[in-house]
Amino acid sequence: MNPTQALLALLLFPGLLYALPMGWLMLGLERRLRARFQGRLGPPLSQPFYDVVKLLAKSPVPRAPADLRLLTGLPILAFGSGAGALALLPVLAAKTGFAGDLVLWVSLLEMPPLCLVLAGYASRSIYGEVGATREAIVSIASSVPLLAALLAMAAAAGSLRLTTIAAATPWPVRVPALLAYFICLPVKLRLNPFSIANAEQEILAGPLTEFDGRRLALWELAHGLEWVAWLGALVCLAVPLRSSSSWLNVMAFSLLSLLLVLLLTALESATARLKLPQATGWLWRWASLPAALALAAAVYWRYSRY
Amino acid sequence: MFELGKGLFLRLIERARRRSAWLYHFNAGACNGCDIELVTCLTPRYDVEQVGILLEASPRHADVLCVSGPVTRGTRAALETIYAQIPDPKVVVAIGSCPATCNVFAGSPVIEGPLERIVPVDIYVPGCPPRPHMIIAGIARAIDRLATAGTAGGRP
Numbered sequence: 001m002n003p004t005q006a007l008l009a010l011l012l013f014p015g016l017l018y019a020l021p022m023g024w025l026m027l028g029l030e031r032r033l034r035a036r037f038q039g040r041l042g043p044p045l046s047q048p049f050y051d052v053v054k055l056l057a058k059s060p061v062p063r064a065p066a067d068l069r070l071l072t073g074l075p076i077l078a079f080g081s082g083a084g085a086l087a088l089l090p091v092l093a094a095k096t097g098f099a100g101d102l103v104l105w106v107s108l109l110e111m112p113p114l115c116l117v118l119a120g121y122a123s124r125s126i127y128g129e130v131g132a133t134r135e136a137i138v139s140i141a142s143s144v145p146l147l148a149a150l151l152a153m154a155a156a157a158g159s160l161r162l163t164t165i166a167a168a169t170p171w172p173v174r175v176p177a178l179l180a181y182f183i184c185l186p187v188k189l190r191l192n193p194f195s196i197a198n199a200e201q202e203i204l205a206g207p208l209t210e211f212d213g214r215r216l217a218l219w220e221l222a223h224g225l226e227w228v229a230w231l232g233a234l235v236c237l238a239v240p241l242r243s244s245s246s247w248l249n250v251m252a253f254s255l256l257s258l259l260l261v262l263l264l265t266a267l268e269s270a271t272a273r274l275k276l277p278q279a280t281g282w283l284w285r286w287a288s289l290p291a292a293l294a295l296a297a298a299v300y301w302r303y304s305r306y
Numbered sequence: 307m308f309e310l311g312k313g314l315f316l317r318l319i320e321r322a323r324r325r326s327a328w329l330y331h332f333n334a335g336a337c338n339g340c341d342i343e344l345v346t347c348l349t350p351r352y353d354v355e356q357v358g359i360l361l362e363a364s365p366r367h368a369d370v371l372c373v374s375g376p377v378t379r380g381t382r383a384a385l386e387t388i389y390a391q392i393p394d395p396k397v398v399v400a401i402g403s404c405p406a407t408c409n410v411f412a413g414s415p416v417i418e419g420p421l422e423r424i425v426p427v428d429i430y431v432p433g434c435p436p437r438p439h440m441i442i443a444g445i446a447r448a449i450d451r452l453a454t455a456g457t458a459g460g461r462p
Contacts, residue, residue, distance in 0.1 A: 040355065041356050043357075047326065050321070050326045050358060051326045054322040054323050054326045058394065059394045200363060204363040209366070212367065
């Protein structure tokens with residue numbers, strides 16, 4: 001991956017030019033499908049776009065300047081790291097990636113939740129602090145099985161490069177690892193039954209309670225990018241797209257991502273919010289189990305070959 | 307060309323404001339009658355999310371402040387704080403007879419209302435309590451005001 005390719009990946013595909021409309025489409029689809037599942041009509045698919053435009057056009061309420069730097073910097077950081085994580089997705093396998101990009105990718109993906117935690121504390125609101133604490137706890141509970149699953153895949157594929165992992169992981173490792181990944185997805189996207197950190201109405205808006213106008217719009221954009229990145233990564237790791245036609249790869253990648261939105265929304269609509277101890281207990285038990293299986297399979301795979 | 311671009315930009319903002327009004331509901335000592343009717347608007351029967359209306363939990367996210375109840379002494383300071391926290395442009399909808407006239411509570415020593423003494427009110431929705439249709443009609447007119455409230459870069 002040379003600098004030009006990296007820049008193209010960041011700005012065009014699977015970066016911002018693709019991911020912003022796709023993120024809006026995913027959020028809109030999620031809202032519309034959720035409404036349909038609840039017996040309502042729901043907003044049009046373009047709704048998240050109009051939300052962001054409206055938020056960008058609001059004038060901010062004056063505040064203490066010390067707060068302002070943090071409150072503006074954190075959503076920008078979350079947005080930037082989301083875009084960076086997207087750029088590393090191995091959709092067009094031949095053109096992306098470098099040795100060790102798994103490490104960078106994971107750290108970039110874990111940045112938005114970290115920013116959210118810091119933002120909750122920085123906003124100095126009691127609701128923000130409660131939301132930040134909750135986000136930190138569920139984030140750790142889901143990151144351990146998630147990282148174990150990714151490590152298992154990397155170990156079995158014998159590489160820290162995403163393209164190689166997507167192509168070379170043996171299926172006995174891949175299936176339990178991706179199961180653990182899928183269980184952690186609603187936690188990472190803060191959906192029911194794990195919508196504990198943002199807990200709408202219960203703790204107002206959680207970490208984002210004190211964000212207004214443009215800063216809130218940045219969070220919405222970062223959240224859209226998170227959707228595209230987390231779902232896209234699952235698609236890339238589950239279905240190594242190896243067709244010779246790039247267009248076909250891109251189409252399959254987008255359609256499979258949208259299919260995942262449908263699955264997650266169905267899960268979200270069918271469940272109620274768990275309590276924090278229930279959620280962490282559930283994650284430690286049921287997400288760690290497939291992750292541990294994947295690790296065991298990976299160890300077996302490595303040693304049975306030599 | 308520049309003027310045309312600017313015009314398009316302002317039209318986009320106006321359209322976005324029309325299609326994405328977020329409400330903040332403040333109970334200024336209401337009997338809960340109007341509050342129940344307001345929440346009814348979000349149910350599958352009325353489903354205001356069709357036009358992008360959401361009930362937000364934080365005043366900093368809101369565009370429309372819906373107030374029910376005659377403003378009592380205990381809620382006045384909170385109401386003023388919340389009004390100040392809503393970023394411009396914003397509109398205020400008085401839901402029910404209480405914020406308009408104090409209703410049966412008029413003359414009570416613990417009432418600081420009606421609402422217009424404390425914050426500027428844009429739309430009144432009369433009724434005790436008003437029906438959800440009326441609340442939706444009132445909010446729709448408030449959104450008209452919101453959308454056309456001076457679109458010069460978001461400063462009314």
